[in-house]
Amino acid sequence: MKQNSKTLFSQDRKISQHFDLTESITLYHGDCLDLLRTIPDESLQLVVTSPPYNIGKEYEKKLDLDVYIQQQENVIAECVRALSHKGSICWQVGNYVDRGAIIPLDTILYPVFSKYDLMRNRIIWHFEHGLHCSRRFSGRYETIIWFTKS
Numbered sequence: 001m002k003q004n005s006k007t008l009f010s011q012d013r014k015i016s017q018h019f020d021l022t023e024s025i026t027l028y029h030g031d032c033l034d035l036l037r038t039i040p041d042e043s044l045q046l047v048v049t050s051p052p053y054n055i056g057k058e059y060e061k062k063l064d065l066d067v068y069i070q071q072q073e074n075v076i077a078e079c080v081r082a083l084s085h086k087g088s089i090c091w092q093v094g095n096y097v098d099r100g101a102i103i104p105l106d107t108i109l110y111p112v113f114s115k116y117d118l119m120r121n122r123i124i125w126h127f128e129h130g131l132h133c134s135r136r137f138s139g140r141y142e143t144i145i146w147f148t149k150s
């Protein structure tokens, strides 16, 4: 991959480092909120994300749950603003775990989305690998909540 001050090139494809409706690829290395705020209203066809689960992974700081939900709410508001009338948002999440209790993140984020009257489907997918829990059934599924404006 080659790079000049503003643009990356992979083979013959240009990769923009800021959002530009005339470009086919943007790769933004930073906070998604900063990128989202530069995207025009109702311009996106599809938003697909697997946000942090607030479980203390190396790329996140574990927050109080209400702070985490507020942070997600800020991102969701920007995604809804930038979504076209025919577009879709797919929010892929697993469980938040607090002192041994699991809280499925889609259930606590659903009230955030429900303010916008958008629900389309809740997709559950399962897998057979992962850590084995000793005090409850092992987590073997995650969910994608899918929203559309129309």
Ligand SMILES: C[S@@+](CC[C@H](N)C(=O)[O-])C[C@H]1O[C@@H](n2cnc3c(N)ncnc32)[C@H](O)[C@@H]1O
Pocket: 030, 031, 032, 033, 050, 051, 052, 053, 059, 060
């Ligand atoms: C649950 S992981 C997603 C994992 C991904 N689905 C995968 O399979 O590799 C959450 C991702 O969000 C990124 N992330 C965390 N905070 C972010 C932020 N404020 N803006 C953009 N990305 C962020 C993390 O670096 C991490 O890669």
